[in-house]
Amino acid sequence: MSHKIGLVGKPSVGKSSFFNAATMNDVPEGAYPFTTIDPSVGEAYVRVECAAPEFDESCTPSVGFCNGGVRFVPVKLVDVAGLIPGAHEGKGLGNQFLTDLNEADVLVHVVDFSGETDIEGEPTEGHDPRDDIDFLEDELDMWYLDVLEKGLERYRSGYNGEEKNVEEDLAEQMSAFKTNKDEIKQVILGLGLGLDPEEWSDDDKADVAREIRKRTKPMVIAANKMDKPVAQENFAEITSDPDYDHLSFVPASAHAEKALKKAAEGDVVDYRAGDDDFEIVGDISEEQEAGLEQIREFVAEFDGTGVQAALETALFDEMGAIAIFPGSANGRSDTQGVFRDCFILPDESTTEDFAYHLHSDIGEGLLHGIDCHSQRQVGADHVLSHRDVVEIVTTN
Ligand SMILES: Nc1nc2c(ncn2[C@@H]2O[C@H](COP(=O)(O)OP(=O)(O)OP(=O)(O)O)[C@@H](O)[C@H]2O)c(=O)[nH]1
Ligand SMILES: [Mg+2]
Missing domain, CATH: 3.40.50.300 (P-loop containing nucleotide triphosphate hydrolases)
Incomplete structure (x- = not known):
């Protein structure tokens, strides 16, 4: 996931x-x-400051790894x-x-x-x-506009019966963009347009397409x-x-990152991905050293x-995702250890979303959550923040 x-x-x-x-x-x-x-699809990582040290725990990541208090959480990267x-x-x-x-x-x-x-x-x-x-x-906007035009065609032809509803026709046509009729309606009204597309100019249509693209991409x-x-x-x-x-x-x-990773693989440098410095630990030629020193200047100036x-x-x-650690409020670690997981959830995720993310049974049995930092109880609709540590309390 x-x-x-x-x-x-x-x-x-x-x-x-x-x-x-x-x-x-x-x-x-x-x-x-x-x-x-x-x-090509590959596995890359995003860094999240590990929460374990704040609880005097050490972590045993189930996926990815942790290096010096920085969690590397897997994401898929597509080239x-x-x-x-x-x-x-x-x-x-x-x-x-x-x-x-x-x-x-x-x-x-x-x-x-x-x-x-x-x-x-x-x-x-x-x-x-x-x-x-x-x-x-x-290019993306024109692609969206093409699909939007098809949605308008669907609207004109009365695809959804007598009750014409532009946001519904557009949402169906544009579903592959992971949008929905509420969002489309918001976009239309937000641009000051009415819900009758026959009154839209070509520029209006382009604006609608562009705005939906901005939100979904x-x-x-x-x-x-x-x-x-x-x-x-x-x-x-x-x-x-x-x-x-x-x-x-x-x-x-990309060249600098690749050079450092290669050098780290060959035990020439000690480098943690994303850092703004590294240490030369292997025997290298003068030429290699000069190359690495150039990269050192680069990562120092551009912060990695x-x-x-x-x-x-x-x-x-840009996407607004947050990282959430499942925790246990009383600090007790079970046989599997604590801080095994670190999940990436969408923007505005709630305690309930998190519970369902763990498992549908957990979502269904949700009583409340506990924010492990503050030890406070949080409700099902409480919106979580980046790096929250949350215990889910269920009926089962
Ligand atoms: N100087 C420099 N050159 C780079 C860097 N990244 C890539 N290049 C060079 O740019 C050229 C294109 O790199 P690719 O990674 O094949 O580019 P691409 O975007 O995947 O190209 P397509 O697959 O054809 O779409 C190659 O000669 C790379 O060596 C960089 O960070 N610095
Ligand atoms: Mg390529």
């Missing part, structure tokens, strides 16, 4: 490199477009094929790409900030990464290839451009390689 994070972007921006760095997989990478054709302009009309790998992307709960848009690949992923110089950011949003931008000076210049410029204020950017170097940070910003900040 782990969450799925999708890596998207035009060809040759470094999606597969990012994927390999995060998952330590070995899918092909290449300086030519469409190196990746079929999506999809590159997207080029016109994908919604089937260009490049077209609709297949869009279908793959739809399975993700949240997206990391990998952008080549060096500007050394053009919009189709071919080598160039001086390309403005803003064009990539715009085009991906536009939370996204963070991984500004990749930041190990190149030209990428750093572009980053400074774009992150201070007011037109891009609404987006969150994480500076990243950005690979972990991009995944976590996507899941926790």
